[in-house]
Amino acid sequence: MALLRAEEETRVREWFAELERPVELLVAVGPEETPLPGAGDVDFGAEMMRVCEGLAELGEAVTCRREEEPDGFPRFPAVSIRPEGRDSGVRYDGLPWGYELGSLVGAIVEAGRAEPSLRPESLAALGELDRDLALDVFVTPT
Amino acid sequence: MLLAFRCGFASERVAATAIEANEFPQLAQEMQVWAVPRIVVDGVPQWDGAVPEPEFLRRILSAA
Numbered sequence: 255m256a257l258l259r260a261e262e263e264t265r266v267r268e269w270f271a272e273l274e275r276p277v278e279l280l281v282a283v284g285p286e287e288t289p290l291p292g293a294g295d296v297d298f299g300a301e302m303m304r305v306c307e308g309l310a311e312l313g314e315a316v317t318c319r320r321e322e323e324p325d326g327f328p329r330f331p332a333v334s335i336r337p338e339g340r341d342s343g344v345r346y347d348g349l350p351w352g353y354e355l356g357s358l359v360g361a362i363v364e365a366g367r368a369e370p371s372l373r374p375e376s377l378a379a380l381g382e383l384d385r386d387l388a389l390d391v392f393v394t395p396t
Numbered sequence: 397m398l399l400a401f402r403c404g405f406a407s408e409r410v411a412a413t414a415i416e417a418n419e420f421p422q423l424a425q426e427m428q429v430w431a432v433p434r435i436v437v438d439g440v441p442q443w444d445g446a447v448p449e450p451e452f453l454r455r456i457l458s459a460a
Contacts, residue, residue: 287420298419329420337405344404348416357397357414364398370406376453380407387410389456391400392417392424392434 257308257355266359270313273366277316278339279306284323284330298349302331305350309362316362333358337365351395397433399452 258266283299303320310318323330332347335358344365350358370377397414404412417424417432427436431444437459447455 287422329415329423335401342405342408343411344401345412346414346416348414348419350414350416354397354414354416357401360398361401364401364405367405370402372402372406373449376403376449377406379453379457380403380410383407383409383457385409387456388438389400389403389410389412390415390427390436390439391397391413392415392427392429392432392436393397394417394432 257305263312266309267312269359269363270316270366273313273315273363274368275315275338275366277362277365278336279310279316279318279362280324280334280336281306281318281320282322282324282327282330282332282334283320284327286330296349299331302333302349305355305358306333309359313362315366335361335365349395354393354395357393399449400435403453403456 281303283302286298306318310316326341329347331349332345334341335344335346336342342365344361346358346361364371372380400412400414403410415423417429417434427434427441433446434444435442437456440459442455442459
């Protein structure tokens with residue numbers, strides 16, 4: 255099954271063609287939690303790899319690799335979105351189904367920007383942080 | 397979700413993670429995820445739903 259509809263794929267190719275720096279998708283696979291009923295017999299790790307490899311095919315600047323239970327990943331499968339291969343603390347835990355695939359595409363586009371896209375006042379506020387902050391956003395695929 | 401990712405890319409202090417609630421039901425239950433997006437800062441549930449960037453920044457920084 256295709257990852258994206260034809261018109262979506264064209265748009266994503268255009269976005270990825272404009273990336274200003276390379277973006278690596280590090281797919282982490284390992285023991286998986288039992289999901290809610292209804293997930294069927296999905297191999298989430300294999301499906302995550304299919305999704306990320308599919309996205310990497312849409313832009314020369316996007317690459318994908320897989321690691322088994324790497325350090326720093328509390329849940330599997332997960333994908334770390336890495337500008338220039340550097341871990342910047344941005345991760346997607348679980349499979350980005352449906353609408354959430356757009357979040358992963360958006361993360362790749364953001365990672366590929368040479369400059370942050372936040373407002374100057376937001377950047378200034380973040381610049382004043384004097385300790386680490388863990389921001390988790392729970393999502394569903396609908 | 398993108399705002400959280402933007403914060404993560406913009407600051408080395410911020411780790412931003414999207415978590416698919418259906419795949420990690422135990423954690424979702426611990427974080428009392430009844431609606432999405434559910435925003436959690438440093439392991440403490442904060443609010444549900446999308447908010448504009450200035451309000452997002454205000455909320456996460458005041459929770460920190």
